[in-house]
Amino acid sequence: MNPMYDFIQRNRVLAKIEKAQHSKASNLALDDFDLYTLPDVLLTCLNLSSLNLGHNRLTSLPTALFKLKNLQNISLEYNSLDKFPEVLQDLPHLKTLNISHNPIRNLAPIGNLVNLEVLWCNSCCLSSIPEEIGKLIKLDTLGARHNQISNLPKSICNLEKLRWLTLEDNKLHMLPKRFECLQELVHLNLNKNNFSYIPVQLTKLKNLRYLHLQSNEFYSIPELVINNMEYVKINLLQNPLSSSQDMDKLFPNLVLPGKELEYTLDDLPLDSDSSSDDWENSLGSSQLNYSLSESDSDEEEVLIEIPKLSKYLVTF
Structure with a gap:
């Protein structure tokens, strides 16, 4: 890197x-600064509730991070962590x-x-989700896209407050x-997996409204199952099955192959990386909206003052 x-x-x-510390800020965004380590002075910002450290080069977190007892939200996406930070x-x-x-x-x-x-x-190179996931009984939203997971742990069924799962x-x-x-589940995204049938368990999820099964291995439409899911919007695009006008009329809740050009992102608001008016809390991964901090609004002021140098000027 250029010195x-x-x-x-x-x-x-x-x-x-320093500005966050002085103003007792609750939010701080330090994303995209090419950080390898965190400066010790960060641990004096005791009022922080949200901390964004995404898009850096962190390989670990300081063991003293526990000093930030008020932290409620932390983003570590796009770093170089090769194991789960136990300090969390x-x-x-x-x-x-x-x-x-x-x-x-x-x-x-x-x-x-x-x-x-x-x-x-x-995108964490996961081959499985541990049984410990079942202890997170307050979990509302879980996203585990782009991994190598072949089986789900039985304990995931303990997450009775879960509403959004991709x-x-x-x-x-x-x-x-x-x-x-998982009776509170509203949005379930199973796109790009190896399903050839709709699991019968899904017919018993009375709050389920959106089911994504795009790019799986469906060769036929499971009519008996779908008859019990008329209240669910089911995306079956890019599966190796054919549809007919009769099928469209029989199951208006299905989005079938051959209809790709008829649907835009507005027509399919529940695409994996978009939000939806019907699912106000649905967020694509890497879109957690707590990255803005009080100090961000004064970014130009901070840059202007850099020639004065922070009183904490050190190498780290």
Whole structure:
């Protein structure tokens, strides 16, 4: 990295942290600063509730991160974490965690984050989700796209408050037997997996409204199952099956192959990376909207003051 660029970046970070500390800010965005480590002064910002560290080069988190006891939201997406940061277990109020796009591979310690409501772990090289996931009984939103998951743990059925679940682009072909216990589930995305049938458990989810099965292995339409799901919008685009006008009339809730050109993102608001008026809390991964902080609105002021140099000017 260019030494001058490195110098400027580091001091921009220190200036932002100093400003957040002085104003007792609750939000701080330090994304996209090429950080390898976090400066110690960050741990003095005791009023922080949201911290965005995405798009850096972090390989670990400081063990003293537990000092930020008020943290409720933290984004670590697009870093270089190769294992789950155990220090997160020491943040008692953590509600939202984004660790997407890190080569973590194993989420085993996740069970200790019992207050989590939102978890993003997309593109983490996961081959499985641990049984510990079942301890997160407050979980509302879970995103695990673009991994190599072939089976779901039985304990996922304990997440009775779960409303939004995306497992797009994995290797799933079946669901746990007790999946019907997820009675609050509204949005389920199973695009780009290996399903050749609609699991019967889904017919028992009375709050389910959106089911994505695009790009799976459906060769025929399971009419008996779909008859019990007339209230669910089911996306079957890009499957190896053919449809007819009669089928369209019989099952108006289906989005069938051959209709791709007739649908835009507005027509299919529940595409995996878009939000929806019908699902106000649905977010694509890497779109957690707590990255803006009080200091961001004064970014130009911070940059103007850099020649003065932060009183915390050090190398880290």
